[in-house]
Amino acid sequence: xxxxxxxxxxxxxxxxxxxHDIDIKGxxxxxxxxxxxxxxxxxxxxxxxxxxxxxxxNQLDDVILNLKKNDFVELLTK
Numbered sequence: 070x071x072x073x074x075x076x077x078x079x080x081x082x083x084x085x086x087x088x089h090d091i092d093i094k095g096x097x098x099x100x101x102x103x104x105x106x107x108x109x110x111x112x113x114x115x116x117x118x119x120x121x122x123x124x125x126x127n128q129l130d131d132v133i134l135n136l137k138k139n140d141f142v143e144l145l146t147k
Contacts, residue, residue: 091107
């Protein structure tokens with residue numbers, strides 16, 4: 070649960086520590102194109118805090134209401 074966002078469940082398909090595919094579900098409020106703005110940029114990215122942060126756009130709250138980039142990066146990498 071991310072405060073002011075909701076529950077987010079992320080399933081990662083990995084190969085050699087690299088994100089091959091990602092599925093994001095939950096009770097959050099979607100306001101943008103999650104496929105083009107979050108999922109596609111993360112495919113082929115090594116699952117490290119730095120590389121995930123670099124791959125994602127600076128603003129995620131225009132995709133998922135109230136989602137901060139740091140919260141999402143932490144969810145994926147911790």
